[in-house]
Amino acid sequence: MTNRIALILLLLCLAGAAGATVAGDALPVVQPEGRYVDDDEAASYLPTPPGSRARFRQLLNASIQNNPRNVSALAHRAFLFMEGGDAKRARRDYDAALAASEPGSRYERHVLWSRGWSNYDEGDFAATYADWQRAIALHGGGPFWAPYSLALLYWSAGQSEPALQWYATAAVANPEWSTPEGVAVRTRRWSPAQRERMQALFAAWVATAQQ
DSSP: HHHHHHHHHHHHHHHHHOOOOOOOSSSOOOOOOOOBBOOOTTOOOOOOOTHHHHHHHHHHHHHHOOOTTTTTHHHHHHHHHHHHHOHHHHHHHHHHHHHOOTSSSSHHHHHHHHHHHHHHHHHHHHHHHHHHHHHHHHOOOOBTTTTHHHHHHHHHTTHHHHHOOOOHHHHHOGGGGGSSSHHHHHHHTTTTHHHHHHHHHHHHHHHHHHH
């Protein structure tokens, strides 16, 4: 019992140090099932070239003007809007992208995956959970991104136990998640807040493995 209490205190301290927040009610707990090693082309994005954000948005605008149903361009522009704090325009573009996506297609999955990250950065963990669970269900298998994404989501929501379960699943699926160097590589393009939280979760996972 003493060790369990000490572990809980450790996890709470780490969560606080990482800036994790509890947003509203607890998320439904979903247990990992099987191995999450399947490819998912829907879980991809075009990184903005350094110093070329304005140019990148111009290219997206031109693509959308040429084809208002360009799902990828709409989703990417929505993500940029959300990053820039323009949630209204971001939601408009995400809604347009979903409307233009064939139901059940990889395009719909891409929009859900991308919007999930935007919702996560906004602190709307319930919306993130809904988007990602839908994207996983539409995939039909074990997409590679599911375990580490859900681990981060649960951890950020203050739900340490499922976070650690999903992180352990991620480490089995991809050994890079089991080393500090690997975590640094996997999160090199993440925002500072995302990296900080994942590093705290990794530290907690290492601590539990040493019990």
